[in-house]
Amino acid sequence: MNAQTEVKPRELSYAEAIREAMDIALSTDDRVILMGEDIGVYGGAFQVTGDLVHRHGEDRVIDTPISELGGAGVAVGAAMTGLKPIFEFQFSDFATLAMEQIVNQAAKVRYMLGGAVSVPVVMRMPAGSGTGAAAQHSQSLEAWFGHVPGLKVVQPSTPEDAKGLLLAALEDPDPVLIFEHKLLYKTRGPVPDGPYTTPIGKAAIRREGRDLTIVATSIMVHKALEAAAQLADDGIEAEIIDLRTIRPMDRETVLDSVRRTGRLLCVYEGVKTLGIGAEISAMVAESDAFDYLDAPILRLGGAESPIPYNPALEKAAIPQVPDILDAARSLATGRT
Amino acid sequence: MNAQTEVKPRELSYAEAIREAMDIALSTDDRVILMGEDIGVYGGAFQVTGDLVHRHGEDRVIDTPISELGGAGVAVGAAMTGLKPIFEFQFSDFATLAMEQIVNQAAKVRYMLGGAVSVPVVMRMPAGSGTGAAAQHSQSLEAWFGHVPGLKVVQPSTPEDAKGLLLAALEDPDPVLIFEHKLLYKTRGPVPDGPYTTPIGKAAIRREGRDLTIVATSIMVHKALEAAAQLADDGIEAEIIDLRTIRPMDRETVLDSVRRTGRLLCVYEGVKTLGIGAEISAMVAESDAFDYLDAPILRLGGAESPIPYNPALEKAAIPQVPDILDAARSLATGRT
């Protein structure tokens, strides 16, 4: 369905938008259930499920024991047999306990069975640093899942997309992982009423520009937009692409922009090496857009270290606006 | 120590070379133990540990229950407290059950504790397809671990390196993961006697060439060499780099070669998207070597699908020599 027809000027937080999407799904589709740790009376570690248990009952908003492998596997088995579970990992770091069920089962069972089943499970992954929770509660592991055929992986950066991508994930017959940045939960933005979907596999151009292309993911989109505003003051017009979907990646939107700007900067929070930016860079470098490149493809990613606790170190471990400004300036002023 | 002084012309299989390295370690260092499933009397699923249990006893060659998370965690805890465990995953696919201990604990504990401990654990990962074992026993997941600071990741392609890198891993105070391709276990090659190490973090140029650079990993090194011989007949001289270490990557050897050839092809078995080749490509594209590129950077990786059972499909799912020939020819004959 399409939102445009029914848009009202209304702002919600990113967390509220996700909750609204789940509320719509629970209200309109009996097969939808929520599973996760402390998503019931507690409302979720980040208060995303909030009061849904009171609206839809404990049979549909299910607190699991602290059993990530089993919990995820139960969601996979339920999805194979008629339910549409939305499974919340309390922190995406804990998905390290469930990789077996996500990667060996959910992602592969349809293929291994020659198409005899689908696994319509949605997994929500609160990710990212900035909360002072240190190395085991701050990772950005989306690149791992982007490497796994059979999975779809999205990373909404706005409340509108957080709702639209979750509803799209629920309409999708295959496993979809949604990486939600913890620091975005409280950010607010316009959110259409009622049901609508944001297409999986489609990037969004958040700002147009002729001088360079910045492809960013999740919270980095906002840092890139902040940088772009400052760059404009120096007469540098950066085009900002919000990738939105990690797998399948929107090749055309990225290549088309690079063909126009001839310069590319990738900005992401995950560890730089083998992070999302590596694929974006390689995808461009192997394409015809390579011929349009006027400068090296730059990447700003997370530091080659675990996320430290100390706030100054934690900040230093991921790209910040000044880093984006420096990289963009060096690119824009580079040879043509 | 250095092998050159004591090299004898002697051939071993890749599996025998690994066993010899473990035998040396068990014989010379009391802190070394082996842990894994069926590595004792059974000799390991691929007969790599072989008769070591008879030479060193069940206290040091320890059959674990089928408990990958716990087993890996026991190895991590033992490594933190004085032992040097070599932990064998029966198939690297089963490391999906132990990501928590590998990534949240082994890789991060030293950093999280401000350097108060080291985790000298070695994990052996039989990987790759070609055995008809289908999607859950054929993965090449090394890229995941290459994305994790705190880990070192190596991928020997020859018996000599399989022994040398294992002994280097044992001398290394930090966690080292060794990805061994199952189809290489029976391949034979010269292996120096006695103890020696192959440096972690150093790639090897297996063949010199001026026309293009092919960076390959593991079994793909052999396919690339086979292709290079045929390319030579057409007068195309490919330089073949065996990456050997995934993390930390040998930037200089790759960049230096690309500066000379101006053309780059990456060949790896893991899924193409976000696989090793993505990082190699991005590393070159962001470096000064970019200016030397005369053509797009091409990648040949695994198909965007799980590994199928049917032998013809299985073969079609990973790069083969003809694919390398086609890519290399299109590169070499491309614009300059």
Place this chain on the structure above:
Amino acid sequence: MPDASADNIPYAIRAYGPDRLRDALRKMHLIRKFEEGAEDSYMRGLIHGTMHLSIGQEASAVGACMALTDADKITSTHRGHGHCVAKGADVERMFAEFFGKETGYCRGRGGSMHIADVEKGNLGANGIVGGGLPIAVGAALSAKRLGTGAVTVCFFGDGANNEGAFHEALNMAAIWTLPVVFVCENNRYGMSTSTERSTAVKSIADRAAAYSMPGASVDGNDFSAVAEAVDTAVTRARDGNGPSLIESLTYRWRGHSKSDRNRYRSKEEISDWMAQDPIPRMARMLVDHGVLTTAEADALDQDAADEIARAIEAARSQTDPNTMDLLRDVYTGDAA
């Protein structure tokens, strides 16, 4: 436990009519002949990869499925051929899968380790030890929420009982009172590792107490004993009284897989168990209680042999997958 002496009518004779009993014996013969045919085909090079034969365990597979209809589900294991036949699969389509044919249950994508028959309620074998345990609980959660009245029987081995997935799955099944029956086929070894060396409890059934569910240990080579225990557990599950754990004590005559050298058990042990062949035991019981004549029982044996021979011949000549379809069924709707 009932025995087959004439002065004490065994449960199976009391519980089932002659047609079902004849069919059960037929299925046991069919499994035995299927496994022998698969082994022979493997030796003749018709089958790729490896396989795990369940010869000697036929009473366990068939007895456990007596209480199930096609609406009920099972999750199976790497040693799943018997479960698949017991749940009603067509042996020709099974062989077609083994031969990697497009006509196989998994279109040749899965092979022995992923064979499934979703229409008949078999959610599939699994290449991951313990992988099916949480999935079975998920299927039971669906049945309970959707009110289908279906019960799920979860097959797993003694080795699997030491996986964390076992603990998490049984705990969740119990706290949520789900209609699932856990059937542990204890054949005394996980690959080469005996339960004495791997499992810290004498009887695996005793682990049921850790989940406040009934636990029973039965002679897995006694069809009637297995059927009685599982019937009781299935009834309990259907009545909404939750899960049970049944340990079926049996033995695999063949090696773990095609690469097993049987170094970990004695010839005597194997021959003692072969003397406990469940098939003649079943036949004798049926003859003793006048369900069949000896001639009729022998005829079932011969019929099974003929059916398997025909199935192998028919399957061999069927069509192979087209390598152009490599990416088919990675995602739903990717059908070629």
Place this chain on the structure above:
Amino acid sequence: MPDASADNIPYAIRAYGPDRLRDALRKMHLIRKFEEGAEDSYMRGLIHGTMHLSIGQEASAVGACMALTDADKITSTHRGHGHCVAKGADVERMFAEFFGKETGYCRGRGGSMHIADVEKGNLGANGIVGGGLPIAVGAALSAKRLGTGAVTVCFFGDGANNEGAFHEALNMAAIWTLPVVFVCENNRYGMSTSTERSTAVKSIADRAAAYSMPGASVDGNDFSAVAEAVDTAVTRARDGNGPSLIESLTYRWRGHSKSDRNRYRSKEEISDWMAQDPIPRMARMLVDHGVLTTAEADALDQDAADEIARAIEAARSQTDPNTMDLLRDVYTGDAA
């Protein structure tokens, strides 16, 4: 279980001399004051991130460490401040860590969730529920192989007992007869989820039977009861008789973390437990048995308050890490 009435000499009075008993009470006060000081510092914005306070659980932490020397190890949890102090840590260095200082136990890299004191045998808190269980077994394996005679006490919560890691760790500790004592601090909730809703067994100690190890459930607010149970288990472990599971029944007065709204438990329940305050109970026992005068007991309280105040003041002014050292200690030898 011993009680504190004068006509029945409690275990602790019989087992320890006055100095150790005085020191135990001192540590209990120190933990309480430490937690209150940490909470106050957090409110004053001196501490980044979140924290998990153990107020109300002091007898469990201190009692469980009575049998341990600095050579013995503990693995702790996210709620680990009490364990750390009980094992002999310096509260000033602990606060320095909370304040993210270079002088902290983790050089400011770990914070509350990773606080460790390796010299004193505390291998660290853990951000992963259940993460310490296999590590503790590994430490015990080292002790057994290296013949150090050390015992490891593994602390974990009721919520952690539903993780697969619990099952795998206890099973391995039992089959290998390792010197480890599993201390489950059952404070009735895993975050918001009560044991009734998460755990399919009445007493967690009953799960010991699944691993053929002794299990005991004790009043975790009774210092003497905890000390007696753990002393017995540690002696058993030191004598080479293997692991034990001890359930320490206690309660956390504060919310799970700083974001908890206590929606899942009643005010009455909390106040009933506060009436069971373990510290006055301990003090009363010592006074009743003439170990201390009331005045001496009160003095320990005041001394603890003063020590904490001094520690906070001293730690606050210490030096912050240099952001140039971000990559330090990712690998051994990376010291700046």
